[in-house]
Amino acid sequence: MSTFVVGYDIRNPRRLQRVHRAMLKHAAPIEYSVFVLDGSTAAATRCMEEISRLIDPREDDLRCYPLPVRGVQFRLGKPTLPAGIVWTGLPSGCMMVI
Numbered sequence: 001m002s003t004f005v006v007g008y009d010i011r012n013p014r015r016l017q018r019v020h021r022a023m024l025k026h027a028a029p030i031e032y033s034v035f036v037l038d039g040s041t042a043a044a045t046r047c048m049e050e051i052s053r054l055i056d057p058r059e060d061d062l063r064c065y066p067l068p069v070r071g072v073q074f075r076l077g078k079p080t081l082p083a084g085i086v087w088t089g090l091p092s093g094c095m096m097v098i
Helices: 013-024 041-052
Strands: 002-009 028-031 034-039 061-066 073-075 095-097
Touching: 002 013, 002 041, 013 041, 034 041, 041 061
Parallel strands: 073 095
Antiparallel strands: 002 034, 002 061, 028 034
């Protein structure tokens, strides 16, 4: 099992909605257009293939990056989850909140 960060920039609002709905089937949103996908490389490939059929490659941008197994996680700014709630879906490692 691996963890991937998937991000996109979609120019057309209608395509943006379609891509967002499709991404929710594969991954967990962490920002407006950034998702974390936990799964195999094959699962990430299936996700990218599905989403690539929804975008216009001349206007839109779709990216997928594997996260290291043991990486340091940082978060700056406003927390996305309420105080006391910890999301354990990210890879193991040290999380430093600044």
